[in-house]
Amino acid sequence: MYVYGLTSAGNDVEARGIGDVPVSTVEHGELAAIVSRVGDASLRAKRRDLLRHSDVLQAAFAHAAVVPLRFGVVFDSEDALVADLLGARYEELVTLLQRIDGLAELRLRASFVERELLAEIVREDSRIAALRGTPGAGQVELGEAVAHAVAAKRAAATEALLAAVGPLALEMRVDEPRDEYEVIRGSFLVDRRGTTAVESAADDFARNNAGRMQVELIGPMPPHSFVGLEGGG
Numbered sequence: 001m002y003v004y005g006l007t008s009a010g011n012d013v014e015a016r017g018i019g020d021v022p023v024s025t026v027e028h029g030e031l032a033a034i035v036s037r038v039g040d041a042s043l044r045a046k047r048r049d050l051l052r053h054s055d056v057l058q059a060a061f062a063h064a065a066v067v068p069l070r071f072g073v074v075f076d077s078e079d080a081l082v083a084d085l086l087g088a089r090y091e092e093l094v095t096l097l098q099r100i101d102g103l104a105e106l107r108l109r110a111s112f113v114e115r116e117l118l119a120e121i122v123r124e125d126s127r128i129a130a131l132r133g134t135p136g137a138g139q140v141e142l143g144e145a146v147a148h149a150v151a152a153k154r155a156a157a158t159e160a161l162l163a164a165v166g167p168l169a170l171e172m173r174v175d176e177p178r179d180e181y182e183v184i185r186g187s188f189l190v191d192r193r194g195t196t197a198v199e200s201a202a203d204d205f206a207r208n209n210a211g212r213m214q215v216e217l218i219g220p221m222p223p224h225s226f227v228g229l230e231g232g233g
Helices: 045-063 078-086 090-100 114-124 126-131 137-166 194-208
Strands: 002-010 024-028 031-036 065-069 103-112 171-174 182-191 211-223
Touching: 002 045, 002 078, 002 090, 024 078, 031 045, 031 103, 031 211, 045 065, 045 090, 045 211, 065 137, 065 194, 078 090, 103 114, 103 137, 114 126, 114 137, 114 211, 126 137, 137 171, 137 182, 182 194
Parallel strands: none
Antiparallel strands: 002 031, 002 065, 024 031, 103 182, 103 211, 171 182
């Protein structure tokens, strides 16, 4: 019994899960586990199956709050699922579902377009412009100067983006940049009724930085980054 996540009893999920099998729910009181049958073969985190896991959660999230479980949670049977998860952690899970009801996660990623940013730095800094093409030690100095300029640009852009989006979120999780041109990779917990405001703020930021920065907003989705359960059998 593969478990995608938890939702409220009565939230019927119409989707096909991993292995293209129908998805159903196992209810216990106010809780419902979103499940599908799996065979004896080991589950592997292939892109296809990860996307199917996410798609099932999105289908459930369209109608009610969802607590997502990590990929690969399996119980031996429906009875084991009820005994080891739904029953064993019943009060905790009901409280968690109530807490996140009406909330959603939006994921935001913004990165500089490298060529455009470097051209901008050269235009704005005469010292860096003068160092271009200089041999030997001049190239070391140029590299250091450009690195400092990129870091300053990234810090300013991060501050501006968080100032625009941060006040609209209830909570946020911001990851470390993966490279020097990534401005932000973060998740924002918002009221589902307020997602339009966040989308508008992100769109305004993207328009103001068109050509020099790529901005991507994904969601709304279940609050993966703010709740989640481990467990399985």
